[in-house]
Amino acid sequence: MKILSVSTATNHLSVALNEDQQVIVEKNERDERNHSEHLDPLIEEILKENKLTLNDIDRFAVAIGPGSYTGLRIGITTVKMFASILNKEVVGISTLQALAKGVKEPALVITGLDARNDNYFAAGYISGDIPKNVIPDGHYKIDVLIKAIQEYAAQNKVDKIVFVGSGLEKQDEKIKALNIPYEYGTDEQNVIHAGLIGQLAIDAQPVDPDKLLPRYLRRTQAEVDWHKKTGKPFEPDSHYVEEV
Amino acid sequence: MSEKKDIRILAYESSCDETSTAVIRNGREIESLIVATQIKSHQRFGGVVPEVASRHHIEVVSQITKEALNEANCGWKDIDAIAVTYGPGLVGALLIGVSAAKAASMATGIPLIGVDHIMGHIMAAQLKDEIEYPALALQVSGGHTEIVLLKDPVHFEIIGDTRDDAAGEAYDKIGRVLGVNYPAGKTIDAWAHEGKDTFNFPRAMMEDDDYDFSFSGLKSAFINTCHHADQIHEKLNKYDLAASFQAAVIDVLANKTIRAIKQYKPKTFIMGGGVAANHGLRDRMSAEIAKLPKADQPKVILPDIKLCGDNAAMIGAAAYNLYNDNQFADLTLNADPSLELPYAKSMLN
DSSP, rough: EEEEEOOSSSSSEEEEEEEEEEEEEEEEEOOSSSSSHHHHHHHHHHHHHTTTGGOOOSSEEEEEEESOHHHHHHHHHHHHHHHHHHOOOEEEEEHHHHHHOOOSSSSSSEEEEEOSSSSEEEEEEEOOSEEEEEEEEEEEHHHHHHHHHHHHHHHOOOOOOOESSEEEEGGHHHHTOOSSSEEEOOTTTTSHHHHHHHHHHSSSSSOOOOOOOOOOOSHHHHHHHHHHOOOOOOOOGGGOEEEO | OOOOOOOEEEEEOOSSSSSEEEEEETTEEEEEEEEEEEHHHTTTTTSOOOOHHHHHHHHHHHHHHHHHHHHHTTGGGGOOEEEEEEEOOOHHHHHHHHHHHHHHHHHHHOOOOEHHHHHHHHHHHGGOOOOOOOOOEEEEEOOEEEEEEESSSEEEEEEEEEEEEOOOHHHHHEEEEEESSSHHHHHHHHHHSSSOOOOOOOOOTTSSSSSOOOHHHHHHHHHHHHHOOOOTTTTOHHHHHHHHHHHHHHHHHHHHHHHHHHHOOOOEEEESSSGGOOOHHHHHHHHHHSSOOOOOOEEOOOGGGGTTTSSSSHHHHHHHHHHHHHHOBBOOOOOOOOOOOBBBBGGOO
């Protein structure tokens, strides 16, 4: 099975071509601000070098979130259109699970993306070929995340924690206070690798391309404020869009 | 003589709060038009919230692609080009259309065309009637108020624009003062027809000999009038307020546009943009042009009301002209939120 996978979830752009479990090629562009300009040419480059067309791909995979809202939408829109037009399978993979997969040794992996002001899009996974989720993907204040780690460690044996992602070193004091051996991810581990997304995609359940949407894990501030002000419930998003 | 092949364009528009797709034949015929509007969502907030808009766009974009093709009874093999608005507009919103169109182009091998949203608004007229060049367009919307000279189907030049608020923006802002939810234009237009111009609001820059506009002074005068009345517990007639506001906007727009028509002598006069749906403005422009000597009267094309707001049909119409001019985009096409038509030399000083 040929899998083409994409991550535009952070400012690190990654595209990979996998054949079953094997990563044939992965290309990365670091600290790059224009995913819209770079993504399609990078996909085309990979296909050309491997003498393939999009039609030869069996399954598309994408980092589904959390991450930069605009970034996520670029990658997801792109693969959703590929799959929809070419009648191919498409799967969305948790950005945080993909980060956790970069850690090979046995550990509790806390993956987090800096969401500013001591907030993180974060989760806890047990490392492995398919990292097992133990603290759900969510938007956490650092203190809430630390508490979730403590609670997990109180009930499970944790020999070591690896903190992977962005902005977690800032919290070193709080992390040290957990009193569990820990380390931070390497530069390679701290970025999202499309090759790993491709490997996770093999066991994932394909979804209807029309229903493939970012997992933002956060409502917009405007919606939160509106809800507070009016007390009105959130309706499903589809209720707010009408064909005229 | 063999018949010329039909050119079909699948177009995308997602620059603000409407996600739209369309199939347009030969730049003139609408074979399908799908518009998914988010108005109901943004009315919760009293205006368009960019992040909410982007979230809604991605929810529908692949679905309405299929709908546009199905409704036009065609498949990808019948499509000659894929067109998309790449600016101006909200960057996150534009990126959904741009990403979708590029992905579709890559997946099908069909060439890609990037379209300026304003060029699109003006080309809504082409879906109604044949434009003879040179033409002159009054482009009025929530984000723009411009007089544009069309030398040919692809070379447009701005000869006048607003120095501050766009006309449509002023409508929404005074609408808020009157308790009218966004988009306020339609309600204010209807109220204006019930009232009289009794407040004599300022007509800014009307007598200046350029083609520029300013609406912030009018907006302030309107708001001050309402606040003052509030303070002395006087109730103002909302119909007269609407009529007075609208008269001031239309006087300036009509006055400057007619002067531009006299100077540039276009063969066609076009209106475009959301405010081109305003009945007061449509009637006034038609009446003013009818007053010109017969020989100086351009043909008038007012787009269908439903094509004045954002839609992909107008993008498909504009894209057809770019197609004929061989103006194609490649896969590096990006959203350009502050894209602008070129300014005429007379404006560059």
